[in-house]
Amino acid sequence: MHLLKLTVNGQNYEITVQLKTTLLEVLRDKLQITSPKAGCNQGDCGTCSVLVDSILVKSCLTNSLSVQGKKIITVEGLAKPGEVHPLQQAFHENYGAQCGFCTPGMILAAKALLDKNPNPTREDVKVGLSGNLCRCTGYTKIIDSVIAASEKMVTVTD
Amino acid sequence: MTLKVVGQNVLRYDGLAHVTGETHFADDVIIPGTLTVKVLRSPVSKGKIMNLDIRAAMSVPGVASVITADDVPCNGYGHIPDQPVLVEEMVRYKGEPIVAVAAVDEDTAIEALEKIQLGIEEEEPVFDHIQAMMPDAPKVRPEGNIHMFGKYPFRQVKFGDIDAGFREADVIIENTYRHPSLEHAQLEPMVSQAVPEAGGKLTVYTVSQAPHFHLEELYGILKVKKNNVSGKHWITEKGSRTGQGLEFGDINFIGGTVGGGFGGKNDMHADHITALLALKSGQPCKWRWTREEDLLYSTYRGCWYITIKDGVKKDGRIVARKIKTIRESGAYASSNPHVVEHNIFNSTGPYFIPNVHSRGYCVYTNKPPASSMRGFGLTPSTFATEVQANKIASELSMDPWEFRFKNVYRNGDLTSTGSKLDSVALIEMMQTLAEKTGVTLPDRLKQMSSAKRGGNSI
Ligand code: FES
Numbered sequence: 286m287h288l289l290k291l292t293v294n295g296q297n298y299e300i301t302v303q304l305k306t307t308l309l310e311v312l313r314d315k316l317q318i319t320s321p322k323a324g325c326n327q328g329d330c331g332t333c334s335v336l337v338d339s340i341l342v343k344s345c346l347t348n349s350l351s352v353q354g355k356k357i358i359t360v361e362g363l364a365k366p367g368e369v370h371p372l373q374q375a376f377h378e379n380y381g382a383q384c385g386f387c388t389p390g391m392i393l394a395a396k397a398l399l400d401k402n403p404n405p406t407r408e409d410v411k412v413g414l415s416g417n418l419c420r421c422t423g424y425t426k427i428i429d430s431v432i433a434a435s436e437k438m439v440t441v442t443d
Numbered sequence: 444m445t446l447k448v449v450g451q452n453v454l455r456y457d458g459l460a461h462v463t464g465e466t467h468f469a470d471d472v473i474i475p476g477t478l479t480v481k482v483l484r485s486p487v488s489k490g491k492i493m494n495l496d497i498r499a500a501m502s503v504p505g506v507a508s509v510i511t512a513d514d515v516p517c518n519g520y521g522h523i524p525d526q527p528v529l530v531e532e533m534v535r536y537k538g539e540p541i542v543a544v545a546a547v548d549e550d551t552a553i554e555a556l557e558k559i560q561l562g563i564e565e566e567e568p569v570f571d572h573i574q575a576m577m578p579d580a581p582k583v584r585p586e587g588n589i590h591m592f593g594k595y596p597f598r599q600v601k602f603g604d605i606d607a608g609f610r611e612a613d614v615i616i617e618n619t620y621r622h623p624s625l626e627h628a629q630l631e632p633m634v635s636q637a638v639p640e641a642g643g644k645l646t647v648y649t650v651s652q653a654p655h656f657h658l659e660e661l662y663g664i665l666k667v668k669k670n671n672v673s674g675k676h677w678i679t680e681k682g683s684r685t686g687q688g689l690e691f692g693d694i695n696f697i698g699g700t701v702g703g704g705f706g707g708k709n710d711m712h713a714d715h716i717t718a719l720l721a722l723k724s725g726q727p728c729k730w731r732w733t734r735e736e737d738l739l740y741s742t743y744r745g746c747w748y749i750t751i752k753d754g755v756k757k758d759g760r761i762v763a764r765k766i767k768t769i770r771e772s773g774a775y776a777s778s779n780p781h782v783v784e785h786n787i788f789n790s791t792g793p794y795f796i797p798n799v800h801s802r803g804y805c806v807y808t809n810k811p812p813a814s815s816m817r818g819f820g821l822t823p824s825t826f827a828t829e830v831q832a833n834k835i836a837s838e839l840s841m842d843p844w845e846f847r848f849k850n851v852y853r854n855g856d857l858t859s860t861g862s863k864l865d866s867v868a869l870i871e872m873m874q875t876l877a878e879k880t881g882v883t884l885p886d887r888l889k890q891m892s893s894a895k896r897g898g899n900s901i
């Protein structure tokens with residue numbers, strides 16, 4: 286057993302993990318933060334995506350001890366308490382979420398994209414989200430959502 | 444009158460919960476101490492179990508329960524119900540569940556599976572459903588490979604006078620269409636969690652798309668309700684005590700939040716096994732299929748062969764249609780007979796054809812059971828009938844729009860299953876579609892209406 290210290294959505298945790306425990310297992314099973322999903326557990330689908338120090342990672346492939354001392358963000362902690370992040374609002378208003386299973390990972394992938402490129406083209410969005418699968422929407426409305434959010438977020442900061 | 448919902452964009456009632464991570468799917472119910480379920484699946488496609496020894500698996504430290512067919516009170520489920528929860532003796536597809544284990548963690552469950560001694564005498568399987576129809580094909584099931592719809596080996600629709608229709612025709616156009624099998628590949632894999640509650644009751648968290656059907660099936664498997672569906676000769680009723688004492692109303696079946704299904708969750712995949720293990724071990728049990736298990740062994744759209752023979756007049760009217768459609772069912776019936784019915788009931792597509800004879804076959808193979816996917820057989824039939832429509836139009840050197848305008852249903856037409864149609868708007872829909880996609884239609888098509896056939900509407 287090994288000691289792991291990490292911050293998730295602004296809260297500090299100290300837990301014990303095995304050498305092989307993944308970050309996804311830590312979040313879901315130990316901390317009961319369940320928005321990251323185990324869609325494939327092998328790095329293909331992106332439903333487990335989270336931000337580690339603002340970098341998008343697939344938590345099913347991330348050894349938990351490799352995030353020692355780092356800051357993790359999941360969609361539960363994307364907005365300030367009681368608020369909804371513009372990306373979340375845009376996914377809701379543009380029907381970017383259907384069954385909702387891919388949505389938390391999709392939104393975080395979109396966040397990582399907009400952090401780097403606040404004014405993406407539709408093509409940029411496709412590339413930015415290419416590690417995340419959705420089987421419901423056909424992606425069109427997801428791209429609409431990200432573009433809508435990017436427009437709002439640019440106006441807000443302007 | 445202003446309408447509040449019709450014609451308006453309405454936000455999803457669950458949309459905000461989806462984007463904030465508040466939506467809880469079956470796998471998101473985390474109960475500390477839950478046992479992990481793993482299942483030993485058949486390594487071969489067909490064969491007879493000669494020996495099965497689970498003693499070594501049961502003695503692995505950390506293993507709570509190991510179950511085989513002997514632990515299933517009523518070992519048959521599904522629409523017919525012909526599918527065993529755990530194999531009795533005959534394996535009918537590669538990946539068919541034989542033994543299920545509940546253990547403290549995944550590693551322990553896998554170790555237990557590895558300790559199981561299983562001997563199967565392999566038999567020759569059949570995978571292609573056309574080959575499986577041959578009289579000398581290996582038998583998937585003792586009663587034969589072609590599903591019996593009552594006393595017939597097919598489901599059929601007869602409408603009008605098919606021979607007179609073909610005599611009247613100027614051209615005969617016959618084609619065979621093949622639709623491959625398809626996996627739903629929904630993002631949420633099959634998951635089930637079963638929790639024993641006080642007083643011998645049970646809570647099950649399910650990914651089911653059809654919770655009412657599956658709850659009934661679960662009661663049937665646990666022998667709470669007498670199964671009175673035809674085909675019960677398939678079911679062996681065991682004296683096992685698992686689940687006995689449970690009464691109707693004692694299972695709390697929690698579901699409705701589905702991470703994609705597309706028809707793939709119309710069949711029970713995991714709830715029966717977790718329920719049995721939870722009752723036997725007295726502890727919460729969760730079974731999450733791996734993505735590989737989901738892709739290989741969950742239900743899928745079986746493949747189709749659809750042969751359409753049409754008798755057509757020079758002016759473009761179809762006057763006779765004969766269809767033979769053959770559907771792959773996999774090893775068990777599942778929803779396939781129903782899927783075949785839907786397919787042949789729709790064999791004319793949206794077109795009025797006065798003389799129709801369609802036959803649908805459902806054929807068993809040594810593959811995992813196929814089942815519903817996006818439309819219960821309608822999608823492959825639409826694929827075939829629409830490609831056929833284009834082929835006829837090109838054979839007659841006719842514009843494919845015009846061909847469709849001539850043949851689509853009008854108000855008052857009868858479908859081949861005898862329903863009289865009203866509120867038909869296919870012509871108007873195509874006119875709108877042409878307008879929106881920048882297609883210029885000739886005036887004679889623009890003037891047509893669904894109100895009646897004849898005059899301008901031909
Ligand atoms: S669960 Fe991590 S990529 Fe699919």
Ligand code: FES
Nearest residue numbers: 383384419420421
């Ligand atoms: S919304 Fe269902 S998988 Fe994307």
